[in-house]
Amino acid sequence: MERHMDAVDEIIDGWQRVMPSEDVEPMGVFSRIGRLAQRFDALRRNALAAHGLQLGDFDVLSAIRRCPDGAMTAGQLAKENLVTSGTMTNRIDRLVARGLVGRSADVADARIVRVQLHPEGQRIVDAAFVELLRIEHELLGCIRDADRQPLVDRLRELLARIEA
Amino acid sequence: MERHMDAVDEIIDGWQRVMPSEDVEPMGVFSRIGRLAQRFDALRRNALAAHGLQLGDFDVLSAIRRCPDGAMTAGQLAKENLVTSGTMTNRIDRLVARGLVGRSADVADARIVRVQLHPEGQRIVDAAFVELLRIEHELLGCIRDADRQPLVDRLRELLARIEA
DNA sequence: TCCCAATATCTTGATGTCAAGATACCGTGG
DNA sequence: CCACGGTATCTTGACATCAAGATATTGGGA
Structure with missing residues (x-):
């Protein structure tokens, strides 16, 4: 069963359509890592603010x-x-x-x-x-x-x- | 066989020693994701600079x-x-x-x-x-x-x- | 019609970071 | 003992980002 597409799948599909000759598989890993880090940092920033840090x-x-x-x-x-x-x-x-x-x-x-x-x-x-x-x-x-x-x-x- | 420790393992061990009662397992995931994103961004920044971006x-x-x-x-x-x-x-x-x-x-x-x-x-x-x-x-x-x-x-x- | 909340963008002021250079110090080799 | 390259930190100037507010526009309801 297919899980529904997330934001990174959309990005990957977009590039795949524009550059059909490229193998964009690695983006599934690196774009998600980047996005995860970004969101997680926002969570941490928020939590730390409560401690004045x-x-x-x-x-x-x-x-x-x-x-x-x-x-x-x-x-x-x-x-x-x-x-x-x-x-x-x-x-x-x-x-x-x-x-x-x-x-x-x-x-x-x-x-x-x-x-x-x-x-x-x-x-x-x-x-x-x-x-x-x-x-x-x-x-x-x-x-x-x-x-x-x-x-x-x-x-x-x-x-x-x-x-x- | 044990792979050798990386920088994140050092960090985890450090905290485990200081706070023995806490389960620090999640850091193995999130600290690595954060660090990966940081290093990867540096690589991307460098590569993009060659294109003036x-x-x-x-x-x-x-x-x-x-x-x-x-x-x-x-x-x-x-x-x-x-x-x-x-x-x-x-x-x-x-x-x-x-x-x-x-x-x-x-x-x-x-x-x-x-x-x-x-x-x-x-x-x-x-x-x-x-x-x-x-x-x-x-x-x-x-x-x-x-x-x-x-x-x-x-x-x-x-x-x-x-x-x- | 007129008002007003919602929307979309831009402006302002403050801040954290970086790159490059300044400053101070160490230790080795002449 | 002195000079000098290497090391460790701090200073300076520039910049990208953000939060909050300003400006302008839209669409509906009284």
Whole structure:
């Protein structure tokens, strides 16, 4: 039985009609991934706003939170979040102004800035994380249990390929 | 046999260690989708730059290109691209300035602005599309043929859920 | 006919991000 | 001990986007 067409199927059909000689199969994967990420980001943005955070803020707090040392350098944060150093400076400024993190100089290398989580920052990021996880559980409910691991495996393969 | 851990597995492990009571399984799906989209967008941005386009430009041209009428209203474009009307005004301004599209008033309703593709715009968007498709084929090569349809099916399920 | 809510687009002001350059610092080799 | 390439962060200027409001138009109901 055919599931009804979604927005991506419409897009694929449109291109297939205009360029009949091309094999547009890959769009079924990549367009859906792009669209999923876009919609999911909107959900996350909305959920985080209730905690007074924006997406970038959460990513920074989250990276520090799950780091064993309890602190990371600005450069590590920028690399892990896939943003430029200038963007990271801005984000840290914002979080410092709210008292959620602190900057401190490295003892051995004065070029390095360590960023550590303050108690209030940890409280907020933990609460936000739990809520985001709740949303993800809710969304993932539409995938049958047995289908989940294969899905994760395919995504892992794609990610390995694209990050190589 | 265990595949080696990727960046998302590290993130998941980090959170699992900090919050042992939570079931973080869904992150394996959603964090990978987000990261994939981010990396893939960077690839697309790079490929499109060679054609003198940015992501938003391509999305606009692409939407008009695959529309049977050969023209769309500003509002339709904004809705289909998931951006605000202000953003769409900017994008159309940019494309009109380069002569890739044209604005014209609707005959029946003076509020409506129709945007149609000019020949040069069609040439550029077609060339860009073929190149993007080539990149997608290349990336999708890492997924075995038999695994592709199940992957598409799961993504379609997720998308249907998240857009509902 | 006239009014008014709904519709479609554009304008304005603020913001987050990036690219490129500036600044400060480290460590090695002469 | 000094110079210099490499490293880490911050600053600057430009830009795409958004939210909210302004403008203009339509279609119906009093």
